[in-house]
Amino acid sequence: MAKIVVEKSQPLKGTVRVSGAKNSVLPILAASLLATEKCILEDVPPLRDVDVICEVLTSLGADVKRINREQIEIMSNQIDNFEAPYELVRKMRASFLVMGPLLARMGKARISMPGGCAIGTRPIDLHLKGFKALGAEITLGHGFVEAKADKLIGSKIYLDFPSVGATENIMMAAVLAEGQTIIENAAEEPEITDLANFLNEMGAQIKGAGTDTIKIMGVEKMVGATHTVIPDRVEAGTYMVAAAMTGGNVLVDNVEAEHLKPVIAKLREMDVEIFEEGNGLRVIASGRPKPADIKTLPYPGFPTDMQAQFMALLSIAKGTSVVIETVFENRFMHVSELKRMGVDIKIEGRSAIIEGQEKLTGAPVKATDLRAGAALILAGLVSEGRTEVTNIEHIERGYVDIEKKLRGLGANIYREESQDSQK
Numbered sequence: 433m434a435k436i437v438v439e440k441s442q443p444l445k446g447t448v449r450v451s452g453a454k455n456s457v458l459p460i461l462a463a464s465l466l467a468t469e470k471c472i473l474e475d476v477p478p479l480r481d482v483d484v485i486c487e488v489l490t491s492l493g494a495d496v497k498r499i500n501r502e503q504i505e506i507m508s509n510q511i512d513n514f515e516a517p518y519e520l521v522r523k524m525r526a527s528f529l530v531m532g533p534l535l536a537r538m539g540k541a542r543i544s545m546p547g548g549c550a551i552g553t554r555p556i557d558l559h560l561k562g563f564k565a566l567g568a569e570i571t572l573g574h575g576f577v578e579a580k581a582d583k584l585i586g587s588k589i590y591l592d593f594p595s596v597g598a599t600e601n602i603m604m605a606a607v608l609a610e611g612q613t614i615i616e617n618a619a620e621e622p623e624i625t626d627l628a629n630f631l632n633e634m635g636a637q638i639k640g641a642g643t644d645t646i647k648i649m650g651v652e653k654m655v656g657a658t659h660t661v662i663p664d665r666v667e668a669g670t671y672m673v674a675a676a677m678t679g680g681n682v683l684v685d686n687v688e689a690e691h692l693k694p695v696i697a698k699l700r701e702m703d704v705e706i707f708e709e710g711n712g713l714r715v716i717a718s719g720r721p722k723p724a725d726i727k728t729l730p731y732p733g734f735p736t737d738m739q740a741q742f743m744a745l746l747s748i749a750k751g752t753s754v755v756i757e758t759v760f761e762n763r764f765m766h767v768s769e770l771k772r773m774g775v776d777i778k779i780e781g782r783s784a785i786i787e788g789q790e791k792l793t794g795a796p797v798k799a800t801d802l803r804a805g806a807a808l809i810l811a812g813l814v815s816e817g818r819t820e821v822t823n824i825e826h827i828e829r830g831y832v833d834i835e836k837k838l839r840g841l842g843a844n845i846y847r848e849e850s851q852d853s854q855k
């Protein structure tokens with residue numbers, strides 16, 4: 433298997449362009465199943481997860497064409513299968529997002545249960561609660577969830593937690609339901625708004641996306657649309673942290689500053705300077721940052737998807753910081769790997785106490801999940817000697833050309849193919 437090798441790097445300098453958002457494009461690709469006409473998506477990040485959801489769409493009968501590296505065309509007029517198999521869903525949990533569109537379009541869907549992953553058990557009860565409220569009959573068995581409905585009827589659904597995936601799945605099922613659906617305590621993430629915008633471009637009638645109450649008036653059919661995916665706020669945040677850690681001066685280009693508010697506020701609190709410049713954010717830092725306390729929360733709170741990267745940054749802060757993870761019950765897998773690099777962290781339940789160090793040391797480490805992997809690369813940029821990150825398939829799920837983009841900023845980083853993978 434390939435690995436990413438990082439060596440202590442000079443302060444990063446230059447411009448890095450952020451790709452389209454993974455967490456937007458996955459539900460948007462699932463939503464393209466709702467249209468009987470061609471959909472074109474622009475700024476699609478060329479990622480492993482995108483390949484997987486495209487495989488799922490193809491297996492359902494959609495015709496998916498890559499026009500170029502960042503543009504995809506989907507024709508879903510001949511969907512002839514309503515089952516997403518275990519082999520695909522196990523590769524990526526977000527495959528479960530085809531359930532809502534399939535149920536709306538075909539009146540039935542059979543999807544392998546996604547199961548948990550390194551960051552938590554990640555149940556799907558809220559998705560199912562929403563489908564049931566719309567009149568679907570749900571059966572579970574043999575590792576599959578089956579949903580059936582002769583007709584979906586609009587309904588009022590209160591989510592116990594503002595789940596991103598449940599909000600998306602329910603929204604996609606409700607667009608073709610009869611009458612009005614209201615989702616209360618809905619997730620407010622920018623990716624929800626991006627999906628709602630795409631659905632509205634396809635003919636849906638959705639109001640309130642981006643707030644905690646989303647109203648969907650069902651329509652008879654969905655048409656084709658062309659849509660540009662929003663920039664990836666987590667990828668942007670990761671490069672902002674890279675600039676901050678190395679005392680660099682970097683323009684992180686193609687960002688939506690509004691989506692990065694909690695990240696910008698936290699970096700400023702740590703004495704990192706940030707200025708808006710065109711469509712980008714200039715990040716300037718020098719010396720070790722000030723410590724800070726972080727609590728992850730649903731948007732507009734501090735994103736759990738930036739927790740691991742900030743932990744890497746706090747590990748070199750001048751003092752003690754506390755990080756509380758409230759969204760996922762097990763999102764501290766990176767801690768034991770960071771410790772191998774000399775980071776001083778204690779875990780107490782859902783809190784991590786980090787004593788900032790003057791010096792970290794490179795080590796062989798493994799990426800336990802996507803953002804954990806990013807955090808290890810970031811720590812590697814400021815560690816003495818060589819850091820070798822293995823299990824990089826996790827990183828490749830969500831970062832486009834991470835080593836090339838960082839190298840473009842002057843980082844000492846490269847991908848090393850192992851003997852085995854060269855055979």
Ligand SMILES: CC(=O)N[C@H]1[C@@H](OP(=O)(O)OP(=O)(O)OC[C@H]2O[C@@H](n3ccc(=O)[nH]c3=O)[C@H](O)[C@@H]2O)O[C@H](CO)[C@@H](O)[C@@H]1O
Binds near residue numbers: 619759
């Ligand atoms: C592909 C994608 O967009 N992934 C993002 C999405 O994941 P995802 O959509 O899976 O995250 P959710 O918002 O649904 O999960 C948040 C919390 O709710 C719980 N929960 C969720 C659904 C449910 O039916 N029951 C339940 O209890 C989960 O276990 C978790 O503890 O939002 C997360 C929270 O911002 C991000 O970290 C992920 O990067």
Ligand SMILES: C=C(OP(=O)(O)O)C(=O)O
Binds near residue numbers: 455526551737830
């Ligand atoms: C947790 C993440 O993604 P997923 O929901 O696809 O696992 C992430 O993007 O950090």
